[in-house]
Amino acid sequence: MELKTIRTALADSVLTITLARPHRRNAWTGRMHTEYRHVLAEADRDPAVRVIVLTGDPAGQAFCAGADLAALDGHAEKGRYDPGTTAEIARPGFGVQPEFDATFAYHFGLAKPVIAAINGACAGVGLVLAAFADLRFAVPGAKFTAAHGRYNFPAEFGLSWVLPRIVGLTHANDILLSSRVFTSEEADRMGFLNAVVAPESLMDHVQAYARTMAESVSPGSLRATKRQVYADLHRDAAHAVTDAERLMDEMIRHPDYREGVKAWTAKRKADWSGT
Structure with missing residues (x-):
């Protein structure tokens, strides 16, 4: 356009x-x-x-x-x-x-x-x-x-x-x-x-x-956290906690979790995958 x-x-x-x-x-x-x-x-x-x-x-x-x-x-x-x-x-x-x-x-x-x-x-x-x-x-x-x-x-x-x-x-x-x-x-x-x-x-x-x-927060975390914030405006605390636990279980398997831990330990800038 x-x-x-x-x-x-x-x-x-x-x-x-x-x-x-x-x-x-x-x-x-x-x-x-x-x-x-x-x-x-x-x-x-x-x-x-x-x-x-x-x-x-x-x-x-x-x-x-x-x-x-x-x-x-x-x-x-x-x-x-x-x-x-x-x-x-x-x-x-x-x-x-x-x-x-x-x-x-x-x-x-x-x-x-x-x-x-x-x-x-x-x-x-x-x-x-x-x-x-x-x-x-x-x-x-x-x-x-x-x-x-x-x-x-x-x-x-x-x-x-x-x-x-x-x-x-x-x-x-x-x-x-x-x-x-x-x-x-x-x-x-x-x-x-x-x-x-x-x-x-x-x-x-x-x-x-x-x-x-953009540099310090993984793209996946930005996406998930933003959606949590606005979704939680429509639901009670128990549903918010349950969904947060589900997301944590999913996102810990993503390569950016391991990269984040390594970068923090090595005191270097993380190389996020961008997904």
């Missing part, structure tokens, strides 16, 4: 995806969603990719300013919601668990962790993207908002499910019922962010974090 609204770069097993519509503050469109899912599907299959970083084109002075206003006008003219995508859109993360087989929830079915590097305004769909990432880092003063209230929309794309699980019910209700603007400092206090990082250091910090994860 020809990428017109997204850029990608792979280095040191880390794939960086950049939302690239700076003239529109990296606003979301059906074309961007189609390209984004295509790139995620390719990355999920590629053993060279171990961690994914998502950010916005810095020239747009935003991570993602939400849905493009032209798309919002189009919904009003048509009298219905139009996602701007087709039935042929890629389905990354689908087929792992039925609970993940939906728009943006597909992030939970990916085998690779996704880190959001929030380098500016994060509104509407931008907040959704950040919320469904596994880790979130932001620059100081970045503005966040759910935004849906001003358009007579409901909480979008599962924010009513995911935000209470990240920040708790009290903060989630504050964000969702008011649709107010809040800054990265407040988001950090709520527990939405892993850290606030100076603008000049954000990408270096996130890339270093991602590289460390």
Whole structure:
């Protein structure tokens, strides 16, 4: 697929995806969603990719300013919601668990962790993207908002499910019922962010974090642990423990278990198989 609204770069097993519509503050469109899912599907299959970083084109002075206003006008003219995508859109993360087989929830079915590097305004769909990432880092003063209230929309794309699980019910209700603007400092206090990082250091910090994860954690462990975390949101402690024991019995037979033990004993970098 020809990428017109997204850029990608792979280095040191880390794939960086950049939302690239700076003239529109990296606003979301059906074309961007189609390209984004295509790139995620390719990355999920590629053993060279171990961690994914998502950010916005810095020239747009935003991570993602939400849905493009032209798309919002189009919904009003048509009298219905139009996602701007087709039935042929890629389905990354689908087929792992039925609970993940939906728009943006597909992030939970990916085998690779996704880190959001929030380098500016994060509104509407931008907040959704950040919320469904596994880790979130932001620059100081970045503005966040759910935004849906001003358009007579409901909480979008599962924010009513995911935000209470990240920040708790009290903060989630504050964000969702008011649709107010809040800054990265407040988001950090709520527990939405892993850290606030100076603008000049954000990408270096996130890339270093991602590289460390890619180098020090086996691909199999990343995949299994990520799926455990989100699957366990739907089940009780006993099922979580039982599944963890099953996975341990399976994964101890993998060559990467033996390699991990040898590397730790020899105090060297592990040579993961990539599977």
